[in-house]
Amino acid sequence: MSIPVVDFSASSLNVEDIDQADLRQLSGELKMAFTEVGFVFLENTGISQAEVDDVMDASRRFFLQPDHLKRPFSRKTFPNNPNHGWVSLEAERLNPQKPGDLKEAFNLSSLHPDIKWPTSEAQAGLRETQTAFFHRCKELSLRVLRVMAHSLDVDPDVFLNAHRLIGTDENGTTLRSLYYPPVRSELAKEGQLRCGEHSDYGSITLLFQSAEGLQVRRRSGEFICAPCVPGAVLVNIADLMQRWTGDQFVSVLHRVLLPPAGDPGTRQSLAFFVQPDDEAVVTCIDGSQKYPPVRSDAYLNERFNDSYGRM
Numbered sequence: 208m209s210i211p212v213v214d215f216s217a218s219s220l221n222v223e224d225i226d227q228a229d230l231r232q233l234s235g236e237l238k239m240a241f242t243e244v245g246f247v248f249l250e251n252t253g254i255s256q257a258e259v260d261d262v263m264d265a266s267r268r269f270f271l272q273p274d275h276l277k278r279p280f281s282r283k284t285f286p287n288n289p290n291h292g293w294v295s296l297e298a299e300r301l302n303p304q305k306p307g308d309l310k311e312a313f314n315l316s317s318l319h320p321d322i323k324w325p326t327s328e329a330q331a332g333l334r335e336t337q338t339a340f341f342h343r344c345k346e347l348s349l350r351v352l353r354v355m356a357h358s359l360d361v362d363p364d365v366f367l368n369a370h371r372l373i374g375t376d377e378n379g380t381t382l383r384s385l386y387y388p389p390v391r392s393e394l395a396k397e398g399q400l401r402c403g404e405h406s407d408y409g410s411i412t413l414l415f416q417s418a419e420g421l422q423v424r425r426r427s428g429e430f431i432c433a434p435c436v437p438g439a440v441l442v443n444i445a446d447l448m449q450r451w452t453g454d455q456f457v458s459v460l461h462r463v464l465l466p467p468a469g470d471p472g473t474r475q476s477l478a479f480f481v482q483p484d485d486e487a488v489v490t491c492i493d494g495s496q497k498y499p500p501v502r503s504d505a506y507l508n509e510r511f512n513d514s515y516g517r518m
Contacts (some may be wrong), residue, residue, distance in 0.1 A: 208435055210246040210423065210441070211240045218350050220253025220343065234358035241355070241444050245459040246423055248439040252347055256438050258340060259415045260478035263475050265336045266384035269293075269325060270311055279324060287392075288317035288376050290511070296388070302403030302462075303513050306396040309465070315341055315382040318374050326467045341382045344413055345373050348380075351411060351442060352481075359452065359493055365453075369487040369503075370410070379409070379482035379507045387420070387474035392465040401474070402463035407445035409482035409503070414441040416476040424460040433461075447506060449485060453495040483505060 213236045216222070217229035225233075269277065276296065282292040291314055297307030315337050324334040356363040371501060372378040387401045401420065414421075421441075422430040433441060449458040466472055483510035485488060485504035491497055 209431065210244055210248055211236070212250060212436060212439065213237065213240065214251055215249040215351075216251035218354055219251055220346055220350070222253075224367070230354065230357055234354050237351075237354055238358035240289045240467070241358075244423075244425075245457040246350045246433070246441060246443045246461075247386055248436045248441055249411055250436070250439045252345060252440050254343055254415075256441065258343065259477065262336050262340045262384065262477055263415075263417060264388065265330075265333045266313060266324040266477075267475065269313060269330055269333060269390075270386040272327075276325075276327070280388045281324065282314060283334055285317065285322060287319055287322075289315055290379065290381060291316040291322065299514050300403060302400075305403045306399040308403055309387065309390050309395065309399060309401045310463070311386045311388070313384045315384075316379065317376055319376060321501075324338035337384070339384060341374065341479075344382060344465040346433075347381070347440070348411060348413060348479065351413075355411075355456070356432075359455065359492070365492060366410070369483040369489075370481065372484040374483070375458070377486070378484045379480075379504065381480045381482070383478045383480060385476045385478060386436075387463065389473055390465060392467070395465055399464055399465070404460045404462045405514075406458045406460055407443065407480060408447065409480055410448045410451075411481045412443050412445055413479040413481070414443070414476060415478075416441065416474075418465070418472070418474045418475050419475075420463045422462050422464060426457075426459075430462070445512075447489050447501075447503065450498040450501070451489050451492055453491040453497050474491075 218225045264495045277293045280293045282294050283289045285291045294312040300307050352366040353363045356366050373380045421433040423433050424430050444456045444458045446458045483503040487503045488500050
């Protein structure tokens, strides 16, 4: 089955109140996508391609700087939020059994006013552009979570109350700018990918991509290529949401392959990883007790240990 494309205009950021008939229709479409595939393209969300392009342009200017200019902003150098900051090439292994991923990232995990940002002329507007986009993604995520709750016939507050602190240092939600530099496939290490096979950690992820390369695993075990749908947001279920829903919604493996031989081109994407508040305890909402209760921050930190190595 291919990844469904769903019109989200009834609950877009440009709409104040959703019509109940539209809500039922939208809920049914999302439920089918998230139970059968785990991924869905949402069109007409209210986030424009121009907004995405602005963030990617600002991010690209940061990534194209020499490493010594990026290093002062490295992940784990910000005491109030260790996940905030730059991740260098091959520093992360999303599949811990394989070599480091051939990508760089910048994690916007803290909106604290004292967080240090690049201030060079080449980086003018980086903070403002990324922060504004973070808030746009936050609002869209809450709308998606509301529709998801409706699709399961549960009170939306079950999800929404666990995400009240997005944008504070008591919540691990992260806007991640990703840059895949040019690579010659024949020079890569055995088994190395641009992004190793993994499932996401939290509730849901919003993904904006500039080029193809992402693959999603079907339930059959076969990987399918995720196309680029202009103007659409690719949304997927993450692991805590699968636990939360007692496996009704599925979190599936995905990866980013190396470019084809002879194509050393770059790739960019923006991923908004939605995480429940640190102290939120995720339990199966269907009463199935398929999974034991787990605190959001404890689960997230355990997954970071797998990706970055245990200290």
